[in-house]
Amino acid sequence: MTASFADRLAGVFAGPGRLCVGIDPHSWLLSEWGLDDTAAGTREFGLRVVDAAAGQAGIVKPQVAFFERFGSRGFEALETVIRSARDAGILVIADAKRGDVGSSVDAYGETWLAEGSPLESDAVTLNPFQGVGALSGPMELAHRTGKGIFVLAATSNPEGVAGQQAKLASGATLSRSILDDVTTWNKAHADGPLGSVGVVLGATLDLDGFGLGPVPVPAPPVLAPGFGHQGASIDDLARIYGDLADGVIVSESRAILATGPDGIRQAITARAEEVRRASA
Numbered sequence: 001m002t003a004s005f006a007d008r009l010a011g012v013f014a015g016p017g018r019l020c021v022g023i024d025p026h027s028w029l030l031s032e033w034g035l036d037d038t039a040a041g042t043r044e045f046g047l048r049v050v051d052a053a054a055g056q057a058g059i060v061k062p063q064v065a066f067f068e069r070f071g072s073r074g075f076e077a078l079e080t081v082i083r084s085a086r087d088a089g090i091l092v093i094a095d096a097k098r099g100d101v102g103s104s105v106d107a108y109g110e111t112w113l114a115e116g117s118p119l120e121s122d123a124v125t126l127n128p129f130q131g132v133g134a135l136s137g138p139m140e141l142a143h144r145t146g147k148g149i150f151v152l153a154a155t156s157n158p159e160g161v162a163g164q165q166a167k168l169a170s171g172a173t174l175s176r177s178i179l180d181d182v183t184t185w186n187k188a189h190a191d192g193p194l195g196s197v198g199v200v201l202g203a204t205l206d207l208d209g210f211g212l213g214p215v216p217v218p219a220p221p222v223l224a225p226g227f228g229h230q231g232a233s234i235d236d237l238a239r240i241y242g243d244l245a246d247g248v249i250v251s252e253s254r255a256i257l258a259t260g261p262d263g264i265r266q267a268i269t270a271r272a273e274e275v276r277r278a279s280a
């Protein structure tokens with residue numbers, strides 16, 4: 001029987017830990033790494049990050065946008081990077097932020113979550129603007145294939161705050177209603193202690209304004225971008241996330257990647273240790 005994503009994630013938390021290294025081949029980073037701003041450059045960059053993360057971080061998160069810039073060659077590079085991370089035993093969260101009507105979003109689910117798909121990953125980020133219900137196809141697929149999904153609920157960028165804090169007719173904020181929909185799904189599917197469907201909650205936010213408390217049970221896993229370059233500090237993990245802190249995946253891209261090809265291994269070791277201390 002295929003292990004659920006929730007169980008695999010719990011294994012990573014108990015093992016290498018909950019640091020997630022972002023793979024974001026910005027043009028300026030490629031240049032600093034001495035690589036060309038081409039598909040081949042993104043491939044080499046991604047492979048070097050995977051190599052540095054192996055054995056030290058349990059999760060990587062390729063930002064699909066940076067590979068997509070190069071069309072089919074970029075996707076080919078992304079396929080290679082994803083495969084090498086999964087072969088190294090690292091969980092891959094593809095940060096693709098897909099969303100659409102159900103019949104189309106199902107195809108996105110197949111792209112990122114179906115066994116044997118060229119871009120097969122362990123989890124994918126999805127956008128619930130068209131309703132969490134529209135994402136049920138990929139959620140079902142994830143349940144069947146032992147994969148995970150992270151639904152945007154409170155994003156780290158300031159532009160999202162007003163809409164995500166807005167109250168629905170029920171009185172809940174949009175973020176809270178997404179959190180509740182995800183929790184209902186996890187309860188019904190009983191994939192493991194944390195559930196296989198999580199939410200994205202930015203570490204830069206004051207979560208009080210999003211009406212997320214009291215935290216629902218079971219609390220879903222939380223993909224937490226915003227550490228490092230966007231200003232959040234790993235030392236503040238417990239303060240930022242409160243009762244959700246136990247399920248937080250600490251994601252950092254630029255702050256780690258900017259240490260360059262010679263510094264990245266050491267940076268990942270140090271960051272993984274900081275995350276362990278902050279989650280003890």
Ligand SMILES: O=c1ccn([C@@H]2O[C@H](COP(=O)(O)O)[C@@H](O)[C@H]2O)c(=O)[nH]1
Pocket residue numbers: 022024063095154155156157200201202225226227228229230251252253254255
């Ligand atoms: O709310 C969100 C959702 C996703 N992201 C993505 O995470 C990384 C953050 O990169 P840093 O360099 O660590 O700032 C990036 O790929 C974003 O697209 C996010 O920042 N906020």
